[in-house]
Amino acid sequence: MPGIVEETPVEIAIVGGGIIGLSLAAGLIKQNVKVKVYEQAKGFREIGAGMAFTANAIRCMGLMNPDIVSALRSGGSVATSLDKNDPNDYLRWIDGYNKRRKEDPSYQQMLYKIDAGYKGFEGTRRDQFLEALVKVIPQEIVELKKRLDTIEEKGSDGRLRLNFTDGTSAEADAVIGCDGIKSRVRELLFGSENPASYPHYTHKVAYRALVPMDKAIQALGEYKARNQHNHVGPNAHLIHYPVANQTMINATAFLSDPNEWPDDKVTVVPGLRKDLEAAFADWNPCLTALIQYFPEKLEKWAVFDTWDYPAPFFNKGTICLAGDAAHASSPHHGAGACCGIEDALCLVTLLKEVNASLREKSATKKETLSSAFEVFNTMRRTRSQWLVNSSRRVCDLYHQPEWGHEQKWIKAETCFEEIKDRSLKIWHFDYDTMIKKTVAEYAKKHPLKVEPEVTSSSENGVKATGVGNRVANIPVSVPVAVN
Numbered sequence: 262m263p264g265i266v267e268e269t270p271v272e273i274a275i276v277g278g279g280i281i282g283l284s285l286a287a288g289l290i291k292q293n294v295k296v297k298v299y300e301q302a303k304g305f306r307e308i309g310a311g312m313a314f315t316a317n318a319i320r321c322m323g324l325m326n327p328d329i330v331s332a333l334r335s336g337g338s339v340a341t342s343l344d345k346n347d348p349n350d351y352l353r354w355i356d357g358y359n360k361r362r363k364e365d366p367s368y369q370q371m372l373y374k375i376d377a378g379y380k381g382f383e384g385t386r387r388d389q390f391l392e393a394l395v396k397v398i399p400q401e402i403v404e405l406k407k408r409l410d411t412i413e414e415k416g417s418d419g420r421l422r423l424n425f426t427d428g429t430s431a432e433a434d435a436v437i438g439c440d441g442i443k444s445r446v447r448e449l450l451f452g453s454e455n456p457a458s459y460p461h462y463t464h465k466v467a468y469r470a471l472v473p474m475d476k477a478i479q480a481l482g483e484y485k486a487r488n489q490h491n492h493v494g495p496n497a498h499l500i501h502y503p504v505a506n507q508t509m510i511n512a513t514a515f516l517s518d519p520n521e522w523p524d525d526k527v528t529v530v531p532g533l534r535k536d537l538e539a540a541f542a543d544w545n546p547c548l549t550a551l552i553q554y555f556p557e558k559l560e561k562w563a564v565f566d567t568w569d570y571p572a573p574f575f576n577k578g579t580i581c582l583a584g585d586a587a588h589a590s591s592p593h594h595g596a597g598a599c600c601g602i603e604d605a606l607c608l609v610t611l612l613k614e615v616n617a618s619l620r621e622k623s624a625t626k627k628e629t630l631s632s633a634f635e636v637f638n639t640m641r642r643t644r645s646q647w648l649v650n651s652s653r654r655v656c657d658l659y660h661q662p663e664w665g666h667e668q669k670w671i672k673a674e675t676c677f678e679e680i681k682d683r684s685l686k687i688w689h690f691d692y693d694t695m696i697k698k699t700v701a702e703y704a705k706k707h708p709l710k711v712e713p714e715v716t717s718s719s720e721n722g723v724k725a726t727g728v729g730n731r732v733a734n735i736p737v738s739v740p741v742a743v744n
Contacts, residue, residue, distance in 0.1 A: 270295065271615065271626055274423055274431060276409050276446050277439030278305065280391060281584035281601035285439060287397045288325030288609035292616070298398060299407035299423075299431065305395045311471065311504040311511025313384040313489075315688050316377070318599035321606045324692070328397045336389035350381035350489070352684060354677065357492025357499060358544050358664050367546050369485075372493070373677035375684055382489070382595075384504045384511065386471070409445045412436055412580065419579055419627030435579035435630040437608065439601075442565060444586035450577050457572055460565035460589050462522040465656060467562040467592075468537050469513045470555040474503070477510045480550035486510060492548055495665035497540060498656075499548055500595075512551065515564070515593075516540050517660050522563045532561030566591045568653050571646050576634035579627060583608060583637075588645035593656040596687045600648050606692060607640055608633075610699050618707040632706040640699050644690075651683045 273289075275282050278300035286296040314322075314333065322329040353374040362368040395403070408426045415422055415432070424430045438446025448458040477486035481501075489502035501512040514537055522528070534555050541548055567589045575582045584601030591597075611633040618629045658676040663669035 271435075271612075271619065271630070272433040273612070273630075274299075274421070274433035274436045275439055276423070276436060277441060277444075277584070277586065278302075278403075279439065279441055279584075280387070280394065280598055281605055282439035283391070283394045283398060284322065284325065284329050284602060285437065285583070285605040285608060286402075287329050287394070288605055289612060290398070291326040291328075292609060292613050294612065296398065296402050297431075298403045299409075299425070300403065300405045301408040303405055305391050311384055311469075311502065311513075312387050312390070312598060313382045313502060313595055314602070315596065315599050316381050316383075317688055317690050317692065318596075318602045319383060321602045321692050324696075325606055325609050326397070329394065332393035332397050333383065333385060333390055336385050336391075336393040348379050350377040350379070351375060352377060353488065353490045354659075354680075355485075355490050355492050356494070356545070356664070357548055358494030359667070359670075360545060369492070369545055369547060372674060373680070375681050377688060381688070382502075384489075384502045386504050386509075386511070389505070409440070412446070412449055414578075419625075421579060434626045435581070435634070438580070438582045438586040439584045440586050442567075442585045442589035444582065446580065447572065447582055447586050450580060450582065451572070456570040457567075459525065459570075460567055461569040462525065463564045463566050463568065463591050463653065463656075464518050464520075465515050465564040465591065466518050467513055467515050467564055468532055468555070468559050469511070469562065470559065471504070471509045472501075472512055472551065472554045474508055474510060476554040477501070477512075477551065480554060481547050485547070491659070492545070493659045493661075493664060494544060495662045496660050497544075498659040499541075499551075501551075512555070513592075514541070514552070515656070515659075522565075525565070528563040528565055530561050530563075532559040533557065534559055536561075564591050565589065566649055566653070567646075568649050571649065572642070575638040575642050576631075579630045579634065581608070581634040581637060583641075587641075588649055590649040591652045591656060593652045593659070594648065594684070594687060596648060597652075599687065600645050603690065603692065603695070604637075604641055604645070607637055607695060607699055610696050611637055611703060614700060614703045614707070617709055621710055623710075624707055629707060633703060636699060636702045636706070639702060640695060648687070651686075655680055655683060 275285055278298050286298055290296050319330055351374045354372045356370045356372055360366045361370050409423060410426045411424045413422050421433050421436055422430050423433065436446065438444050440446055442460050451458040474486060487503055487507065491500045492498060496517040497515060499512065499514040501510045504511045534557050537552050537555065541552055572582060572587055575587045583604040585597065615629045615633050618624050658680060661673045663673035
């Protein structure tokens with residue numbers, strides 16, 4: 262009944278134990294939230310591919326829990342640029358296709374670069390970050406080998422039961438689906454016949470490799486190997502940046518594919534280096550040399566996203582989607598995980614507000630949690646789906662056929678002003694305003710009787726106490742289920 266609140270803690274099930282799910286759990290722990298994680302895998306180790314976070318996303322991590330940032334850096338994160346004459350990070354686009362100097366076939370013309378500021382990006386190995394992040398989460402709250410099957414509402418109090426494929430179940434007051442691009446929670450929300458329940462093929466494939474730095478230097482030269490570069494050309498591009506404390510580079514080659522993907526349930530298939538060699542045979546010798554250091558046997562990744570059929574909403578009652586489960590993007594902005602971190606910060610902010618409401622006993626758990634997820638949908642859906650769309654757009658610009666026609670080079674190069682505008686929208690996201698608006702929107706639904714305590718990030722860093730601006734002491738218990 263409204264106005265009556267049980268004395269038991271709120272229980273929230275987070276479905277998904279990847280980087281976003283664990284970061285969300287770590288943020289909730291910092292707000293005195295008790296967390297339980299259910300992971301479908303036997304362990305947390307992921308493929309050793311690289312990823313990068315913007316400085317803005319790292320500040321969001323710090324606002325949730327500084328231990329997340331510590332995990333990132335203990336996992337070997339490094340700035341994606343290393344230039345003794347310039348401490349800032351840049352995004353660089355370079356001509357990967359043409360041989361513009363006959364006397365120097367390996368010469369590559371720099372097309373454009375955008376200054377991201379000091380430590381504007383930090384690159385890391387995904388598996389090393391995840392392993393470090395798991396250590397932030399108390400071991401006793403983690404259960405492995407749990408695959409979500411169904412979610413059902415138990416009774417009038419709105420409690421939810423999560424049923425797993427091993428026959429076990431768990432109960433919670435709300436469910437947050439952070440279970441990735443193949444989200445079971447999203448499928449349960451929208452139905453098995455709805456195309457919005459599933460990601461769709463972008464007609465791009467990717468080949469990824471970690472190359473030792475000494476080999477990368479042999480192929481690319483010292484400067485290019487130790488700094489992020491995106492080599493563009495007709496119908497393909499190859500991006501690389503340093504990881505693992507500058508001992509390796511993460512290199513990913515993307516190819517356009519006009520065909521349909523044969524099986525959307527199997528998005529990774531065996532590949533061969535010789536296929537990549539054939540695709541880049543006419544490209545600059547630096548790239549053909551780099552590809553020689555890729556393993557002979559590779560994995561060929563089909564790139565899927567939610568562009569064709571975006572989620573019409575991120576919430577339904579006390580069930581919510583976040584990260585790739587809500588807005589899986591192609592990786593061409595390198596910002597999908599950054600956007601998921603923004604989601605997590607928004608949810609941590611809202612759950613702190615839920616605590617405050619329940620402390621005042623002004624509403625039930627179901628009412629407050631439903632309201633919180635409605636606000637989350639309002640705050641996050643437009644921006645996150647824009648990222649999905651924008652990532653598709655910039656890849657089309659990287660793959661322009663005009664790169665292969667000398668008389669059209671100037672036309673192709675006009676794309677970079679658009680790319681800069683899109684990049685800056687990602688890097689300069691105003692998370693302080695997001696926090697304030699999130700709190701204000703929730704307060705419209707559940708105003709507090711006391712004046713709020715205002716906190717935010719400091720100019721020279723971030724405060725762990727800067728999430729939200731209302732004080733609450735009610736603990737929140739969070740089972741986190743992974744699918």
